[in-house]
Amino acid sequence: MRLFLAVVPPESAIQELDAAVRPLRSLPQGTGLRWTGLESWHLTLAFLGQVDTEQLSALEPGLAHVAHEHPAHRLRLAGAGRFGDRALWAGVSGDTLALRKLAEDVADAARRSGIAVDDRLFRAHLTLARSGTARADLRALAAALADFQGAEWTAGTLCLMRSYLGAGPAHYEAVAEWSLTAEG
Structure with missing residues (x-):
């Protein structure tokens, strides 16, 4: 299985960001891009790649322990940026230190x-x-979202996600989830 670990924003945060992003899709700079689908929006904590059943059996108790050791924390989708001319992204603000520590663990x-x-x-x-293969100038799109500030939400679940690749966009499904339960 091709797996990664993530925090998935709630539907309200996704809809809020989509309302800000939707107009960008029809701009000249946005028409040649491969836009990700709302159902795939997530914050990747760690990419695991191909994982076999034995490794998964060994991994799950460790992830349950990590989730038990981390408190839920407040985040918001905010701002935007780009990875050169390859990818456009929305940023995250709030308790990003807790999110970083979760990713490390x-x-x-x-x-x-x-x-x-x-x-x-x-x-x-x-x-x-x-x-994709054609490089794009993403500066204007990132600038258009620079002032975006979504509503704050609670990141309270660690998700083990499976990625399905093939024709068309990747499809993701949750394989397992653990609540973040430590006292904050």
């Missing part, structure tokens, strides 16, 4: 289970669009 749990996780610095974001 789930990556450590995966490593302890024998799953290789890359060591890239965690940057909280929600991918909105990708440019």
Whole structure:
């Protein structure tokens, strides 16, 4: 299975961001992009790649422990940015330190289970669009969303997500979920 760990914003936050993003899709800079679907919007904590059943069995208790050790925390989708000319993203504000610590701890749990996780610095974001093979100038789109401030929401669930690739956009489904239960 191709897996990753994530926090999924509530439907209200997704709808709020969609209302701000929808007009950008028809701008000249937005028409050639591959826009991600609302049903796939999430904050990736760690990408695990291909995981076999044995590794998954070893991983799940570690993730349950991590969730038990972390409190729910308040976040909001806010601002935007880009990864060069490859991807447009929405930013995250609020208790991003708690989110970063959660990302670090789930990556450590995966490593302890024998799953290789890359060591890239965690940057909280929600991918909105990708440019594909043709590079795009995403500066104007990022600038148009720079002042976006969504409503605050509680990140209270750690999700183990499965990714299905193929023709068309990727499809994701939750394989397991754990509530963040530590006292804040």
